Amino acid sequence: CGVLGVWSQEALDVAGLLHLGLLALQHRGQEAAGMAVSDGKELVVEKDLGLVNQVFDEVRLARLRLPQARLGIAHTRYSTTGSNLRFNAQPLTVRSNKGVLAIAHNGNFVNAKPLRDRLLEEGAVFQTTTDTEVMVNLIAKKAHLPLVEATAEAMRELQGGFSVVLMDRRTLLALRDRHGVRPLVIGRLASGYVFASEPPALALLGAAFVRDVRPGELVWVEEGELRSLQVLPPEPTPCAFEWIYFARPDSSLDGVEAYAARVRMGEELFREAPAKADLVVPVPDSGIGAAVGYARASGLPLEFGLYKNPYAGRTFIQPTQEMRELKTRMKLSPTSAVAGRRVVLVDDSIVRGTTSRHIVRMLKEAGAREVHMRISSPPIRFPCYYGIDTAARKELIAAEKNLEEIRAYIGADSLAFLSEEGVRRAIGGPVCLACFNGRYPAGRPEEGEKLALE
Ligand code: 5GP
Ligand code: SF4
Ligand code: MG
Numbered sequence: 247c248g249v250l251g252v253w254s255q256e257a258l259d260v261a262g263l264l265h266l267g268l269l270a271l272q273h274r275g276q277e278a279a280g281m282a283v284s285d286g287k288e289l290v291v292e293k294d295l296g297l298v299n300q301v302f303d304e305v306r307l308a309r310l311r312l313p314q315a316r317l318g319i320a321h322t323r324y325s326t327t328g329s330n331l332r333f334n335a336q337p338l339t340v341r342s343n344k345g346v347l348a349i350a351h352n353g354n355f356v357n358a359k360p361l362r363d364r365l366l367e368e369g370a371v372f373q374t375t376t377d378t379e380v381m382v383n384l385i386a387k388k389a390h391l392p393l394v395e396a397t398a399e400a401m402r403e404l405q406g407g408f409s410v411v412l413m414d415r416r417t418l419l420a421l422r423d424r425h426g427v428r429p430l431v432i433g434r435l436a437s438g439y440v441f442a443s444e445p446p447a448l449a450l451l452g453a454a455f456v457r458d459v460r461p462g463e464l465v466w467v468e469e470g471e472l473r474s475l476q477v478l479p480p481e482p483t484p485c486a487f488e489w490i491y492f493a494r495p496d497s498s499l500d501g502v503e504a505y506a507a508r509v510r511m512g513e514e515l516f517r518e519a520p521a522k523a524d525l526v527v528p529v530p531d532s533g534i535g536a537a538v539g540y541a542r543a544s545g546l547p548l549e550f551g552l553y554k555n556p557y558a559g560r561t562f563i564q565p566t567q568e569m570r571e572l573k574t575r576m577k578l579s580p581t582s583a584v585a586g587r588r589v590v591l592v593d594d595s596i597v598r599g600t601t602s603r604h605i606v607r608m609l610k611e612a613g614a615r616e617v618h619m620r621i622s623s624p625p626i627r628f629p630c631y632y633g634i635d636t637a638a639r640k641e642l643i644a645a646e647k648n649l650e651e652i653r654a655y656i657g658a659d660s661l662a663f664l665s666e667e668g669v670r671r672a673i674g675g676p677v678c679l680a681c682f683n684g685r686y687p688a689g690r691p692e693e694g695e696k697l698a699l700e
Pocket of ligand 1: 529533593594597601634635
């Protein structure tokens, strides 16, 4: 998911700014979008299923355009296990003993289920199946504490990987779990502050980058001042998959540029798994950075052997294998660059293996002599409990098959994955690699303890 928050000293077109920011974060979630805006008195929410521009037409934006608007938060939702339900869209708003609260988050609380059970026992009621509501209830339970302190208390109880933006009618808060699994950055506006999942959202709003929110830190804007509380000691293990695939290539997270990290992964990949070939071809768009690095390190030419139709979109999700194949053919097709050549095909990851299988076949049909598949991450063998789609991961090819079996399935002449060490070197610090090695730095839910739909 993508999260965003804006706070301004003066009245501002908060909805317009949030709309722009959401467009810059669209890649982090295409299931649903929403925003909440306040002028200090009213708090208005609009949210629905769909892409940002489908949800926010002029009618919806007009409803959010309070003339004296000063703050707001926004969210793009990434699909998780079938919870494609309208009432699960964010921001979530509640009336509590702290007034109206709106909250949006990216990631998951791994202890949401036991916390929710405890809250239910204590008499809380839940309207959604998201773990967002667990956090709101934890905050509301601290009836004797002001919002900032109550939020800090909730942070101490929650485990997992999450970045959260939260507001009442006056205050905007943002926080990151103590492992900093999901990104979150701070930007400065002429009249206030912005919090966003990734820096490109700041740039689009005209905000200057200030810094990343630190793992375990709670930040908030009050009377125009940015304040901070280090609630928990930081133990940084940010998600490696942000740099491998998820974040925008023009993002810089915790001081490490995504594009440069991808190029380094490609260079590492060549060192670990060179191939005798004539050219390097990226699987667009996600394989481009690593292909650049592989080409640079190998000295082989980088060629665009695959064309990606920018209009194919992702709306064509179809239930049958036949339709999925049609979708792949619509999306990617070979160019003349590959005929008669030995190709190193570079992609960022293999999930189900279906894309790779089709692309290899397409390249061979287009006359490629050999196809050597190189993947700039290790085999994905475990589920992510920190906010990357686990539904798809149920069908993980690498959970079932070994390297040679995967190679045979996708029909490549050779196949290699980047090692965990290679990923770590390319990013240059401690990272979460749990979906590759099963070691969960921010904990994992007990068996059967994941919230049913989150
Ligand atoms: P596969 O065909 O192996 O299932 O998918 C591999 C492709 O999916 C890669 O090109 C990779 O960039 C992309 N991919 C990896 N993780 C995700 C994800 O979480 N969501 C989506 N939509 N694509 C992903
Ligand atoms: Fe990222 Fe994988 Fe860790 Fe999930 S398990 S946070 S996708 S590295
Ligand atoms: Mg891809």
